[in-house]
Amino acid sequence: MRLNHLDLHVPDVAATRDFLIEHFGLAEIEMRGADGLAILNDDAGLELVISRPVAKFGGADQVSTAVATYHIGFILPSRGEVDALYAQLVAADAAIWNAPRAMRGGWVFYCFAPGRILIEVGFRP
Incomplete structure (x- = not known):
C-alpha cells in the first residue's frame, strides 16, 4: 500500500497553493474553482490537496482553531x-x-x- 494524497484545509486555497509552488517546487495538477480546491504533486508522485474546510467534517482549519x-x-x-x-x-x-x-x-x-x-x-x- 502507498500513501496517495494528503488534503489540507485552509481559508485561502490560492495563497497556500502559490506558496508551495514558489518555495517548495510542487506542481499544480488541477485547480477547481477560483478558491475551491488545488491538487499539487511533488517529483516523487505524492499528491497534496489544498482545500477549504468542509462543513460536514467539522469545517475547521488551523487558522480558525488558532493552533x-x-x-x-x-x-x-x-x-x-x-x-x-x-x-x-x-x-x-x-x-x-x-x-x-x-x-x-x-x-x-x-x-x-x-x-x-x-x-x-x-x-x-
Missing part, C-alpha cells in the same frame, strides 16, 4: 540547500518559526505556509 495540530515535512539533499531555502523564505517575508539548527541528527527549520500550515524543512546525513 497547529500537525505539520508536513520536506527533506533536502544537503545542509546548504536547507540554508538556501531558509534565506529565500526570509527574503520573501515568510512566517518563520525558527532558524536552521541541529535537531534529531539533522539540520532543520520550521516555517508556516499561508493557512498556518507548519512546514519542517531538513537535511539528514
Whole structure:
C-alpha cells in the first residue's frame, strides 16, 4: 500500500497553493474553482490537496482553531540547500518559526505556509 494524497484545509486555497509552488517546487495538477480546491504533486508522485474546510467534517482549519495540530515535512539533499531555502523564505517575508539548527541528527527549520500550515524543512546525513 502507498500513501496517495494528503488534503489540507485552509481559508485561502490560492495563497497556500502559490506558496508551495514558489518555495517548495510542487506542481499544480488541477485547480477547481477560483478558491475551491488545488491538487499539487511533488517529483516523487505524492499528491497534496489544498482545500477549504468542509462543513460536514467539522469545517475547521488551523487558522480558525488558532493552533497547529500537525505539520508536513520536506527533506533536502544537503545542509546548504536547507540554508538556501531558509534565506529565500526570509527574503520573501515568510512566517518563520525558527532558524536552521541541529535537531534529531539533522539540520532543520520550521516555517508556516499561508493557512498556518507548519512546514519542517531538513537535511539528514
